[in-house]
Amino acid sequence: MKSYLDPLTIAKISTMSLKAKYVVEGFISGLHTSKFKGHSLEFAQHREYSFGDEMKHLDWKVFGKSDRFFVKQYEEETNLKAYILLDVSGSMGYKSDGISKLEYGSYIAAALSYLMIKQGDAVGLAVYDTEIKKNIPPRASLNHLSIIFDELSKTSSGGETDISKILYDFSKKLKKRTLIILISDLFDEQEKLIRAVKNYRFAKNEIIVFHIMDKTEENLDINGNVFFKSLENEKFLITEADIIKKEYQKIISEFIDKYKSEFRRADIDYSYFNTSSPLDLSLTNYLSKREKLQT
Amino acid sequence: MTFLNSIFLWGLTAVSIPIIIHLLSQKKPRIIYFSDLRFLELAASRSVKKFRIRQYLLLLIRCLLLIILTFIFARPVIHYILSSKNTETIFLIDNSYSMEYYKDGKMRLEDAKSVVKQTLNLINPQEKIAIFSFSDIVLPVVKNPTTDKRLIISEIEKINIEYKKTDIINAVNEVIKYFQNDKTEKRIIIVTDFAKNGWLLKKNIIAINLPAAYKIICIDVGDNNSKNFAVSNVETFGNKITAVVSNYSEDKRSISTELYIDGKKHKSAFFEIYPHKSSEWSFDVKNIKNGIHKCFIETEPDKLSADNKYFFVFNYREKPKVLLIDGNPHFSDFKGETFFLKTALTNYSDVKVINFSQFENEETSSYSVLFFCNVSDFNKDEVLLLKNLISSGKYLVFFPGDKVSMEKYNTKISFLLPCEISSFLNDGKLSNYNLPEKLEISIDGNIKKRFLLIPKHNAETLLKFSDDTPFLLKGKNNVFVFAISSNLSYSDIPIRPVFPIIIKHLFSYFLENDTLIKSANMGETYQRTAGEIIPEIVSPDGKITNNQNEILFKQAGVYEIRYKNHKTEYANVNPDTFGSGESDLEKIDTREIKKLFDKNFLGIVLADSHFGKKIKKIMYGSEITTYFILLLLIFAILETLLANYKKL
Numbered sequence: 001m002k003s004y005l006d007p008l009t010i011a012k013i014s015t016m017s018l019k020a021k022y023v024v025e026g027f028i029s030g031l032h033t034s035k036f037k038g039h040s041l042e043f044a045q046h047r048e049y050s051f052g053d054e055m056k057h058l059d060w061k062v063f064g065k066s067d068r069f070f071v072k073q074y075e076e077e078t079n080l081k082a083y084i085l086l087d088v089s090g091s092m093g094y095k096s097d098g099i100s101k102l103e104y105g106s107y108i109a110a111a112l113s114y115l116m117i118k119q120g121d122a123v124g125l126a127v128y129d130t131e132i133k134k135n136i137p138p139r140a141s142l143n144h145l146s147i148i149f150d151e152l153s154k155t156s157s158g159g160e161t162d163i164s165k166i167l168y169d170f171s172k173k174l175k176k177r178t179l180i181i182l183i184s185d186l187f188d189e190q191e192k193l194i195r196a197v198k199n200y201r202f203a204k205n206e207i208i209v210f211h212i213m214d215k216t217e218e219n220l221d222i223n224g225n226v227f228f229k230s231l232e233n234e235k236f237l238i239t240e241a242d243i244i245k246k247e248y249q250k251i252i253s254e255f256i257d258k259y260k261s262e263f264r265r266a267d268i269d270y271s272y273f274n275t276s277s278p279l280d281l282s283l284t285n286y287l288s289k290r291e292k293l294q295t
Numbered sequence: 296m297t298f299l300n301s302i303f304l305w306g307l308t309a310v311s312i313p314i315i316i317h318l319l320s321q322k323k324p325r326i327i328y329f330s331d332l333r334f335l336e337l338a339a340s341r342s343v344k345k346f347r348i349r350q351y352l353l354l355l356i357r358c359l360l361l362i363i364l365t366f367i368f369a370r371p372v373i374h375y376i377l378s379s380k381n382t383e384t385i386f387l388i389d390n391s392y393s394m395e396y397y398k399d400g401k402m403r404l405e406d407a408k409s410v411v412k413q414t415l416n417l418i419n420p421q422e423k424i425a426i427f428s429f430s431d432i433v434l435p436v437v438k439n440p441t442t443d444k445r446l447i448i449s450e451i452e453k454i455n456i457e458y459k460k461t462d463i464i465n466a467v468n469e470v471i472k473y474f475q476n477d478k479t480e481k482r483i484i485i486v487t488d489f490a491k492n493g494w495l496l497k498k499n500i501i502a503i504n505l506p507a508a509y510k511i512i513c514i515d516v517g518d519n520n521s522k523n524f525a526v527s528n529v530e531t532f533g534n535k536i537t538a539v540v541s542n543y544s545e546d547k548r549s550i551s552t553e554l555y556i557d558g559k560k561h562k563s564a565f566f567e568i569y570p571h572k573s574s575e576w577s578f579d580v581k582n583i584k585n586g587i588h589k590c591f592i593e594t595e596p597d598k599l600s601a602d603n604k605y606f607f608v609f610n611y612r613e614k615p616k617v618l619l620i621d622g623n624p625h626f627s628d629f630k631g632e633t634f635f636l637k638t639a640l641t642n643y644s645d646v647k648v649i650n651f652s653q654f655e656n657e658e659t660s661s662y663s664v665l666f667f668c669n670v671s672d673f674n675k676d677e678v679l680l681l682k683n684l685i686s687s688g689k690y691l692v693f694f695p696g697d698k699v700s701m702e703k704y705n706t707k708i709s710f711l712l713p714c715e716i717s718s719f720l721n722d723g724k725l726s727n728y729n730l731p732e733k734l735e736i737s738i739d740g741n742i743k744k745r746f747l748l749i750p751k752h753n754a755e756t757l758l759k760f761s762d763d764t765p766f767l768l769k770g771k772n773n774v775f776v777f778a779i780s781s782n783l784s785y786s787d788i789p790i791r792p793v794f795p796i797i798i799k800h801l802f803s804y805f806l807e808n809d810t811l812i813k814s815a816n817m818g819e820t821y822q823r824t825a826g827e828i829i830p831e832i833v834s835p836d837g838k839i840t841n842n843q844n845e846i847l848f849k850q851a852g853v854y855e856i857r858y859k860n861h862k863t864e865y866a867n868v869n870p871d872t873f874g875s876g877e878s879d880l881e882k883i884d885t886r887e888i889k890k891l892f893d894k895n896f897l898g899i900v901l902a903d904s905h906f907g908k909k910i911k912k913i914m915y916g917s918e919i920t921t922y923f924i925l926l927l928l929i930f931a932i933l934e935t936l937l938a939n940y941k942k943l
Contacts, residue, residue, distance in 0.1 A: 091330035101330075187331040217330055227324040230332045237332050238324050239339045243346040248338035255334065 046070040050142040080121035080179055081138045084109045084148075085170065086155065087184035089129040090232035093157030094185075095275065096216035104275045105183040105212050106152045112181060117145045125151055128166045129159035138178075160232045163188040164196035171203060180207040185217075186259060194262045201266055208269040211259060215276040218256075220248045299370035299918065306365035313357040317350075353937045356930050363927045367920055374916035382480045383423045383440045385470055386411050389487035390454055391430035391461040392601040392870050393877035396488065398518050406516040407486040408451050410902045414484060414514075415444050417911050423479075426451060429466035430459035430818075431871075438473070458601055458817035458851065458870035460877050461493025464891075471505060482510045482914070486902075488517035489882040492874070494891070505895060512898040512913055513888060514906075521880035524550050525602035526592050527573060527872050532799065533612045533643045533806055537577040538592045538605070542568035543879045552576060556583060556590045556609065571879075583611055587810060587865070589853045601870045602878045606835070606852045608865040612806045615663035617644040622651045622670030623698045632668035632696060635789035636781045639798040659684060664805050668781045669696025672703045685711055690805050691774045694781035695746050713754035713770030717747040724761040725788065730796065740793065742786040746778045757804075758797065767801065775801065811864045816871040821846045821856065831857040835868070 046062060049069035062070045086109050092102040099107075113123045117140055124138030125148045134151055136144075163184055170180075180200055186193060186209070200207040216222065222241040229236045256272060263270035298304060329335065388411060394404040411426070418424060423440035424447055427433050434457075436450045463485060474481060487493060505511075522544040529538045542548045547569050554562040561583075566574045576592075588609040597603060617640055619633040628634045633648045640646050644664070649657055651670050655677065659665065665684065670693075673681065684691060693712070695704075701716045709715070723742040748765045750756060758766035760778070768776045779785045788794055815821070822845045823829055831841040835852025848854060854866040872878060885899050898913035900906060911917070 094328070094330035185330060187333070214330070220335075222327060225324040227326045228329045228332055228335055229326060231328050231330055235332050237335050237339060239335065239343060240346070244335065244338040244342045247342040248334055251334045251338055 046072060047141050048143070053142075080116065080119075081124075081176060082112075082116055082121055082179040082181060083124045083126060083138060083170070083174075084112060084181045084183065085166065086125065086127045086152070087129070087161060087163065087182075088127045088133065088155050088157050088159075089161035089187075090158050090230070091161060091185050091187045092212075094214055094217065094231055096214050096221075099275055100157070101185050101212045101214055101275055102155065102157045104273065105210065106155060108210055108212075108273070109181075109183055110149055110152050113145055113148045117142060123148065126166075126170065127151065127155050128163075130162040130165070132166060132170065157231070161188050164192040167193075167196035168199065171199060171205070174203070174205065178205050180205060181210065182207060183210040183212065185213055186211050190255065190258060194259070197263065197268060198266045201268055206269075209259070209263060209271065211256070211270065211272045213256075213272070213274060215274050218249075218252055218274060220245045220252075296374065296919075297372050297916070298366075299372060301369055303365060303368035303370075306368060307362060309361045309365065310358045312361070313354055317354050349937060349940060353934065356934045356937065360927065360930050360934060363923050363930060367923045367927060370918055370920050371923065372916040372918050381422075382482055383425065383477075384418055384482045384484060385440075385474070386414075386424065386426045387433075387463075387466050387470060387483060387485045387487075388426065388428045388436070388451070388454060389430070389461055389463075389485070389493065390428040390457050391490075391493065391877050392456055392458045393461065393488055393490045393493075393599065393880055394516075395456045395601050396518070396521060396523070396599040396880065398598070402456075403488050403516050404454065404456055406902060407514075408454065410486055410514055410516060410906060411451055411484075412448060413907055414910050414914075415447060417907070417914060418444075419915075420444075427466070427470060428454045428457070429461070429463070429469075430457040431462040431465060432457070432459065432818075433466050433469040440479075456601070460871050461487065461490060462495060463487060463493050464495060467505065467511075471509070480508055480510075482512065484512045484514060486514045486516060488880065489513070489515045490517060490877065490879070491881050491883045492877065492879055494883045494887065505892070507894050510896040510898075511892050512900065512910070514900050514902055514910070515882075516902045517880065517882050519882065520545055521598070522546075522548075523597055523599045523602070523878055523880055524548055524568070524594055525599075525872060525876070525878035526552070526594055526605035527602075527876070527878065529592055529605045529607045531607065531609045531611075533802070534579050534581070534614050535577065535642065536580060536590075536592075536609065537575060539573050539575055540566055540568065540594060541573040541878065542570060543881070545570050551595045552592060553594075554590065554592050556580070556588050558589075561590075571881075579614065580609070580611060585611055585613060587611075587863075591852075599878070599880070601851075602872055602876065604851065605869055605872070607867045608810075608812050608853050610806075610810050610812065615644045615805055616661055617646045617664045617666065618657065618659065618662040619646060619648045619666045619668065620651050620654055620670060621648060621668055623668075623696060624650045630782065632694065632780070632782050633666070634782070635794065636666060636668065636694075636798070639795045640802075642795075643799070643802050655680070659689070660687065662689065664690040664692065666692045666694065666781070668694040669698045671698040671700055673707055678707055681708060681711060685772050685774065689773070692801070693774070693776045694779070695777065696780040696782070697784055701746075711770070711772060711774050712751075712776060713768045713772075713774055714748040714750045714765065714776055716776075717749045720745050720747050720764075723764075725766060725793065726759045726761040726763075728759040729757055730793070730800065740786055740788040740791045742779065742788065744779075744785045748776060748778050757800070767797070769804065773804075775804075811862075813864065813866045815848050815854075815866045815868045817848055817851055817868055819848050819868075821848065821854070821866065828859050830859070830864075833857065 046059060047070065049058060049071050053071050057071045059070045059072045062068070086105055088102060092105065093100050095101070109125065113125070116123045120140055122138035122140040123144070125134070125136040126132050127134045136147055136151055161184075163182075163186065167182070182197070197207055197209060220241060224241060225238070226241045227236060227238050260270055260272070388407050390404055394402070394407060396403045398406065415424065420442060423442055424444070425438055425440040426436035426447060427438070428436055436454060437447050441447065467483065467485070470483060524540065524542045524544065527539040527541045529536065531537075536554065538552070540550055540552055542550065547567060550566045550568060552564050552566065553560055561580070562578065564576050566576070568574045588611055589606075590609045591604050591606045593604045619637055621632045623632055625631045637646050637648060659680070681691065691711070695716065699716070701718070704712065704716050721744060723745050725740055725742070745760070748768055750765055750768050751770070753771045755769045756765045756767070757769050757775075760766050764778070766778050779788060781789060783789060821832065829842060829844065831839060832843075832846050833839050833855040835850045835854065840846055848866065848868040851869050854868055856864040856866065858864070870876065888899065889897055900909045900913060
């Protein structure tokens with residue numbers, strides 16, 4: 001857990017508030033605003049007290065019977081229900097130096113999970129390549145956070161990607177408005193993927209896209225004759241990296257720009273991260289942007 | 296293309312260097328695992344093709360750079376004639392007398408020799424060379440092709456001017472004939488002054504005889520603005536000399552001309568003659584004795600001296616006195632019997648016209664020739680007078696006419712006539728029998744009426760009609776009878792151009808011109824006729840030859856050929872100036888020459904200060920190393936640009 005919750009990162013995130021852009025269905029308390037404010041709450045379950053839970057939510061009756069602290073949970077108690085969709089396809093395993101995209105994505109996922117749960121939001125995690133490999137439904141408890149962290153520490157990259165299919169499949173499972181946080185290198189058929197992401201917006205869900213790439217993927221800082229082997233399949237390419245560098249940079253730049261412009265047009269939050277840039281700085285920048293949106 | 300330093304062509308092997316470098320630079324690729332190959336593939340498909348093209352272009356340019364560099368060292372030469380090492384060169388050197396023309400103080404023939412020597416120096420040592428000189432005949436100088444240039448040069452020096460005309464077509468044909476069984480590749484180099492008259496366009500002969508494999512090179516040693524004038528021709532008759540002086544320059548010239556008789560200057564004249572025009576100098580000679588005189592007419596000196604002097608023998612006869620007796624006088628001269636006759640005779644004689652009625656009283660002894668024109672009848676005294684005239688050696692000529700009574704002629708003066716006047720005939724045509732062949736004058740005349748003359752056994756038919764009947768008869772007694780009248784009543788011959796010629800022909804009998812005078816060209820040979828005793832020949836310089844069957848007319852001048860029977864023949868020997876001869880130096884248009892040799896390679900070179908370079912270029916091509924240096928620079932720049940494409 002420590003590897004994901006770098007104290008410096010956590011410290012910086014703790015100073016800011018992640019505020020939901022859209023009011024989700026359900027009862028909102030705390031920092032979040034809700035159009036259903038003042039509506040009666042429905043008991044959902046008991047949850048063992050954990051550090052950070054407010055004392056006012058303790059069920060003293062249960063404490064009297066069992067001598068253990070339990071917190072009452074209501075449906076409305078979940079201010080925001082979020083799902084982090086983490087791409088674990090083979091391409092995410094690429095790293096030129098430092099950390100891989102998957103590691104980088106995992107850090108972001110862990111930090112966001114921690115932050116959101118600290119704010120009482122429910123966070124779920126789904127890891128996928130061509131299919132959802134692991135699905136942890138959203139919960140707001142700190143225990144749940146450890147489950148997520150465990151899963152994140154276990155994930156490894158491999159296989160091909162089909163993000164658009166995953167997004168379509170996943171959208172069918174959502175019954176309430178949910179915040180989807182997509183962490184991926186977005187190496188998929190671009191048009192199809194954009195349509196799939198936009199589909200979430202049409203379903204009144206919020207989706208945030210974290211686009212992660214390696215600096216070498218962006219700049220192709222490779223020289224000489226290279227035998228490129230795909231991390232996702234058996235494909236390969238032999239070429240002079242120097243010759244194609246300029247054209248490659250142009251293509252990648254167009255690729256990223258297209259996501260940026262298409263998502264901006266659809267009012268979808270899109271953030272581009274380069275694994276070489278500091279992780280905490282990337283998150284801070286993102287959260288600052290969210291904060292500005294809120295105000 | 297060939298190379299002067301072909302050893303350097305080994306440098307072409309260096310072309311393999313960039314290829315090898317290119318192949319070696321294809322390093323083994325290192326393996327890199329990459330996230331997604333789609334974008335790499337796309338980038339590769341867009342960039343690699345361009346890159347490869349650029350790379351191969353660069354490789355090509357580098358190879359070319361090495362090839363060009365090798366060529367620069369090897370010194371390439373481009374060829375206009377593809378010739379093998381066995382090619383034989385035949386020089387045809389024009390030594391006609393136009394080659395005696397002086398240009399910048401040097402004779403054209405000397406220029407031609409120097410041009411040939413210059414060319415010889417350029418000819419590869421293994422190539423064989425033959426030399427011929429030519430005018431209208433071809434003379435071998437070195438007839439068997441040889442590589443011995445020293446021999447060739449010494450033989451060339453022996454070539455002298457032939458005082459003959461040029462005939463290039465004949466020369467080429469003769470050479471082709473000479474080498475017809477020799478299959479070696481030939482290059483004919485004609486060195487001439489390009490004078491137009493030398494290229495008599497016998498195109499058919501060339502087209503048939505010249506093998507396509509023959510390469511022709513014409514070297515022009517002529518001058519574009521030649522200045523020449525000449526005594527083109529001289530004719531003598533009686534006491535008259537007629538000379539033709541021609542100006543073959545491009546501008547009007549004032550030419551002084553002198554007549555020398557027996558070595559002494561007799562007369563001079565001054566002419567202004569327009570370009571390419573002639574002037575006739577015709578005059579009566581006085582104050583010399585009757586008989587043979589050796590003469591020449593000479594113009595002032597010019598650049599071509601051969602045609603400035605014309606030698607001839609003048610058989611001088613004083614102008615005879617002629618009496619024309621009109622048997623049917625008319626008030627109008629045109630209708631008269633003597634008008635046209637008098638006009639024709641005036642040039643050669645002093646003419647007096649009388650009516651027949653005055654005949655008896657006229658002092659006839661002072662006349663050499665008496666013409667009786669349409670005299671109808673003669674009385675006894677008149678017949679006696681005629682008889683006396685004949686016996687005293689006078690010439691009598693009878694022109695019949697409508698007044699003439701055939702009967703009376705055939706009875707009263709039959710004893711002196713060379714014929715019987717038989718009858719009238721209608722129509723007729725004059726034949727050219729005995730008329731000078733050279734004269735291209737129409738002999739067509741409208742003859743309405745004529746007499747049929749039946750010659751007697753001692754009569755000589757001098758001129759004939761086309762039906763072989765006599766037109767003019769001569770008797771041994773020097774009595775001449777015409778078959779037509781001397782006026783226009785019988786025919787229009789008196790007004791035809793042929794009439795003065797007939798009269799001149801007739802006149803030659805009156806001049807007792809029994810001396811034989813021949814004209815010959817320099818370089819021709821006198822040959823004794825079979826069975827004839829060898830005559831004594833006196834050449835113009837006085838040298839006597841009396842034991843040779845034939846003699847070459849080497850010098851211009853008068854040759855005397857003395858036969859044993861005391862008869863002497865004269866030969867006027869001059870350069871061949873017939874027509875314009877070699878005197879007209881106007882050059883031929885090179886397009887005409889190209890037409891002539893249209894099936895063969897033809898190179899035309901002017902013998903100027905750049906001659907050496909030009910002839911070398913035609914024979915062996917020209918060195919193009921400079922162009923390769925330029926190419927090298929261009930390709931070097933291209934290479935730099937392509938190699939630094941990314942940086943740029």
